[in-house]
Amino acid sequence: MTSTAAGVGRALRLVVALLVTAAAVVGAVRLVAPATAGIDGEPSGVRRQLTFLRSALDDGAGEQAQQLFPEGYFFSHALYGLAWVDLGLRAPAAQRAQALTEARWALSRLESPAGRAPFPADLTPEYGVFYQGWTNWLRGGVLSLQPADGRDPGELARFTDAAVALGGAFDAAGTPFLPAYHGQAWPVDSTVAMASLRLHDHLLPARFDATVGRWLVDVRQRLDPATGLLPHRVNSATGDPAEVARGTSQALIHRFLPEIDAAFAREQYLRFRREFVASPLWLGPAVLEYRAGTDGPADVDSGPLPLGVSLSATVVTLGAAQLHGDATLAGALANYGEFVGLPVDTPNTRRYAFGLLPVGDGFLAWSKTARPWVAGTPDPPPATVSWAWRLPLLSILLLAALLPWLAMSLRRASLPG
Template sequence: MLRRIAAVVVTLIALVAAVRLVAPQQDPAGVRSQLTFLRSALDDGSAADAQKLFPEGYFFSYALYGLAQVDLGNAAEARWALSHLTSPAGRAPFDAGLTPAYGVFYQGWTNWLRGGILSLEADPRLSAEFTASSAALAAAFDASVTPYLPAYPGQAWPVDSTVAIASLRLHDKLLAPRYEATVARWLAGAGARLDPSTGLMPHTVDPASGSPTSVARGTSQSIIQRFLVDIDPAFARSQYLVFRSRFVYRPLGLGPAIREYPSGREYPSGVSGAGDVDSGPLVLGASLSATAVTLGAARVHGDTRLAGALANYGELLGVPVSTPWSQRFAGGALPIGDTFLAWSKTARPWVSAPVPVTPAGPPWWWRVPLLAGLALLVLLGWIVNAKRSIHA
């Protein structure tokens, strides 16, 4: 009887896994359940725990939670998240002496969240803050010889300036148009400083000149591709197709993932292709965070084929645990991972309406090897049960 129960359990697990691999994962109720778990985790100190993992752990824990709530139309929770970003703890990792104050990373993401809340409800005080922070960002960009402002003293990442410029485009959609020239200059400057080996925006640049100091990487590209749509849909489309061809792959021939380093490249001296604080540990060359965030990038580009595949594969490998009230992945062991995933699942353009892209792949049959593996697991379970029953 115990052997039969074990075989039945294996069968049920395989069936659940098969459903997660095949069924569409577009139900917002699942994201709301995930956000319920994340709110509870934040109340229990998960943001402070994330801060121990990487320098922006606290900030991202609240920022992405708030942005996902904006996507679902929940202004109250988004405001609650914003209050933590503008608190002393939210500003603590950043330098007040930078231009703009606290750096472009802090100002760009915070401004984007302010604009998202204003897109849901009018608020004169928040509107005044959004106007002032947008003006400070635009003034910093206009005064800079490089399109990439520093996030920390002596350090600049193009992805951070991309988020900030998107917030200026959101300002011009919600309030009086003011920053078209700033955005145009930024696009021209960014286009003149692409990574020469990929034609994409680089991962890091010289803060004085904006010249690339590293190759384009999946961790930052996944976020850049999410925000470029709201800055310039045409430029975004061309960049996304290159990103798609250089970074999307199928490790071991199974489900889709995102490389941290682009394919078809010899790395220069000093670039080993290893994981670091930006990417986290790499698995067969894939960045788990970049893979999760690319789900959102694919959604805003209308790349339903890739978005669906990433969502299904995540449901299979992430082993979500659901209750009537909440949902968490990997047993809730790493809430910041759930935060990035929830933000990606709710992704939608806030400013522009891009033309959907339909690049090739992943192939329609990518699930077949995984389904075959699940079927084999079930078959082996029943074969073992049958053999033991015969010997008994």
């Protein structure tokens, strides 16, 4: 080998070693740097993430998500609007203009023909409880960003009318779980709708206390017998469990249940955390789709289930933990997300997983901005995650950083004279 070729080889090996070390350092920083800001602070990078999301939505990301699952268009816009409400509620009233504008834009997409398209108009309530619950929750968020004496009359009327329709549907039903589609009901959808009734009574004179009280009594009578949690799916006629509790719906339920009843929410959250939060291969906290010790098939709700973990449930649980005051779990999930999510930054944007699935960015932004709209600040539950969960990953990163330099040292030692 010529001296020139040898020099090029050494330079290439040095560059590789430097790149591997830099990647390991970046990974370590993402594992240990604070990645959440609680319910009052603003999470770092979320505004840039929302800038990316708005651009993606303008370019058709909602329509693309609709090809992946039935509520893809709806969720893509709803999560964008809800994250902006969460950010706006952190700011003084005089600084909420951008949040209000963006949340209104998202709401207009939900109220459009494209937003309503997947949902049957002949259900009670109209278009089903999924559509009405999530849409009215965002309507209430838009109103929350406005001063009480300056709310838009049209927005106020639509919010009130939808709440009255939802309350009437719950009062008339023989089950606490209204249908989202013909003959299909998921408790998580009714949980969101019930939270919107609580939001009504938080913003306006109370009128749904009796409805909420009956709902809580009826829900307690229809819990999943295996876990004591709300089931994933129920018989649409009776509300009886038709499928065991699952991580994807549980994560969403625990984002909304504290807004309805603090005591019931805490009881359910502690059960969920015990049954579904795990550390497969000791490589960080994650949320299982099926409770520990059991398994089941993946589907459009869960996505792929590596080691039984639902990535979507893990992301949403970050927000649920933050809403419950579980700062150690929320922080751990956020750090793990920063590590495995491969965020890419530009001066104006941030995207995760290279921006290949913008609806995933929507779920993450909504989770990192989580804060109560109705409930007060909760008492933190007992911590179950210690800082030590990072040690196996940090050890792997340290080994990865050292190996190229060790290989170069051994190579030099093996060369003659």
